[in-house]
Amino acid sequence: MFLELFLGFFTFLLIWDFIHKRRKNKLFKNAGIPGPKGLPLLGNILKLINENTETLTYFNKSMRTKYGKIWRMWFFHQDRVFVQDPKYFESILSSQQVISKNNSYSLLLPWLGDGLLLSTGSKWHARRKIFTPTFHFKILEQFVEIFDQQSTVMAKKLYDKADGKTVIDMFPVVCLTALDIIAETAMGVKINAQMNPDFPYAKAVTEVSQIIATRVIKGNQRYDIPFMITAPHIAFRLKKHISLMHDFTDTVIKERRVALEKSIADGSNKPLDVSDDMGVKKRMAFLDVLLQSTVDGKPLSNADIREEVDTFMFEGHDTTTSGISHTCYLIARHPEIQQKLFDEIRQVIGDDKNKAITTRELQELKYLDIVIKEGLRLYPPVPIIGRMTDSDVVLNGKLIPANTNITLLLYAALRDPEYFSNPDEFIPERFLNEKIDPFANVPFSAGPRNCIGQKFALLEMKSTISKLLRHFELLPLGAEVRPMQNLILRSASGINVGLRPRVYS
Template identity: 25%
Template sequence: MLLDVIIKLLYIIKNNYFTIIILTIVSYVINYYIQYFTRQSKLPGPLPIPIFGNLFQIGEDLVAAVDKFHGKYGDLYEFYVGNKRNVVISRPDLAEKVWGTTSIKNTKFIMRTSYSVGVDELGLGTKGIVLNRNIESWNINRKFFIQSTSTPSFLREAIKLSSKINDEIFEYWKIMEKEGIIVKFSEWMNALGTDIVVTTATGKRMSSTADLFNGLNIEGKKSEIKGIWKNGLKFTESIYVYNESMMFMMLFSPFIRRNIPGIKSINKKFLNNRDWINNELETIVHEKRKEIENTPLDQPVESTILNLLITTNTERDLNKISIGKFDRPLTDDEITSILREVFTGGLDTTSNTLSFVTFYIAKHRNVYLKMRDEVLKVYGTLENPNLTFESYEKLKYIEAVIYESIRVFPTLSFMARAAVEDVEFDGYIIKADTTVYTNLKILSNNPKYFKNPEIFNPDRFLNDKESMEKFSFLPFGYGARMCPGKVWAMVQMKTFLVKLVSTFDIDLVDKNSEIKYKYATANRPVNVDLYIKTRK
């Protein structure tokens, strides 16, 4: 190897350690680029540098970076983070190769991402759902999650709880309306999502929305609602940090995370946050299990996600969930990992999607009024419509509005998958265990597949849905590893939107603004500021 030859020659000629260090670095760089430029199936893409790859071109916003790369390199290119190769695709036919097969046995892209030491450090490589590479464990967890959050009984209870918390928020907003206070909508959606997801999952009432209202310090106006989860607010903040840590741990190599000043301290913060969340979840599961064990069999327990998981395959099984030959109760560790997925997947995406949706319907008054007309048609009234699980199937226009918002600006701009064997794209060989990102934002804003993609037009999902290019729009992914929480997420969003259009008129504070966001694994809107007016 070139490096070894140079070092030996230096020792023979002169024992100059400084020269050795410099030439060692130079030889490493030369060797790095020799391997890079002579590698077979090298895709178009930005030139990486040793150790860091393309981190300097990417910066803090991976969404903006991959969009910029697409403009320069097209629908199939590569970039590097450290020495790790990442491939990006932005064409339906390429996306079909990644997402098209629903069978676990037949798909090559069964892995969520390539192997990552950082993912293992977060405890996600062999547990849970999202990044679990143990297919047997992943499949069991996924089926438990889907069955526990998709049953009509669970969804009916979720609608009741969501409606109750929405009504509480709207009472706060009516007070804010009288006080002339602007609604910082994204903050409220984060609080709403927290209250709904945590309370539905554990049965422990969260009070994030009440705390947010009380923080406004309106004279003589305080919410009496109290949360019963001692560390609830800290836990919620920690979940958002945990979600940020996923992409960080996947992209940065252990060497960079553990040795580069600044990055090293971030790495430590994320790992400490991981430990705190795990301890908190283990305590919750342990306490709830003891509570259920001490409850007589003839007394019912609530249909929360946590209770469903604890009672599965026991004598008081609530939903009789069946997972093939799996007939034993879940362990505390298995329940903890699934519960963590509920929070990490449910808190960020649904809340942020609702913020995007509300931004666009505030900009398009005609869309807002059509949503209201649909509510009136389905329920016969705008005064406290009777929301039922069965009625949600009839909310076609509201569903189209949600999809159009996701199309224009997806909360997740790209989703990753990795194959278990080599795959060919346009004559290029993509090695097994290479992360392949599908750029959902580029796909769904391409005029080849969507007429006038810059125009917010929900009708396209009513009139043109059948003619849409397959795999040009993947709001929840597709195939074996599609989003397991889709049904629950849609129920939450429809509940809120029905309540919103029935109760208020809304206006953007800055009517000419364009959506702004912060990238933190998911896209988080930061400028959805609203004037709220009670509907007359």
């Protein structure tokens, strides 16, 4: 009896799977989107069984060689279209019908909640409206002081290793600096992570990011129940680290809310739109903005605020860490470019390496601008982004069915020889001499869901990199990078440089 029930249920699943996939497979075929033949129920999940975040780059290359710049795969009952052709990016990223994040992002929900990164519809519009004025340049320039102070701490600590021989992995060094910066700008608190390298929050972010990135590609970990059954120790670590981060954020929010209520009671609080005598708005942490904001006339709850603060803490330090570290790695291996940068810095800032940099001076570092652009092209901090079609939609002439997961492979697209000459070479001048399709170079995404913090990130990158170059000569020491397509771009071998104290002649 049991065997008959099992066979009946299994037959039902096979029929359901065939019917479920039939229409989409037909539309994919008509649209000229190829892909590997899959197994019933499992789809193509077995093709990824031996892959990990380091081998994913090579896997994507092999798929492009076989199927072209756009292909499809089935992960159990879910379809996914992979795109690494910039000519599709404009139609996808600009579309109002492809504004939702794909289902891989759901793995971030236990950590980030339904904040600005993951939310959609009216909630996303309301939250985006709150934050947009906060990223106005006049507000951001007031954070330059924090960028400068924290990068000064980093430089002082690096002198102990700046002997011209020691290999330094820049990622963990910059990570603590960026964490200090985002904690002060997002939450208004000094956590002094650089003085405490074992700061639990930083370790938790690294661990959770790696676990979630692995879950995206591992069939047995992709869904919660199989994950808890087949990898219970990893599931426990994930829950423990997320709880640690939430406890930290909750504590800060409660303390800031009490302080806000006290300032309102004693009359010392100022409205968000109050400026000083010079007409400049006071510097406020993003948390302060949230505490004083309303949606439909109602204040945000602590839970609402936590999901936004957690989102900014994640997106605001891990991504800039990747961008700064990889750009330093490239500068160290191109001495002629480093010399041009140093000459520009001396011309703009002068020879006092301890002088605090100003926003105006950062804006005048034009060569540093294109060096960072080229660094982000070669090593985009977010190597993969995802969207979901809410309805059948035509993208660049191809009809894509509703509820299709679209994965944009930025890392591959930003090295496309059809759009960039010598695409694997570090040539900052290409941004002066070549006409570059704006949708071929989208390290911060584009369209309505572009990165709201990109101006913040670029200012932080310019401030931190210029500080390092004022104090040190970057040397090409250590192993070459081995890209890992984690939630953000990392390197399995570290992002290595050597340092030597800068000599001003």
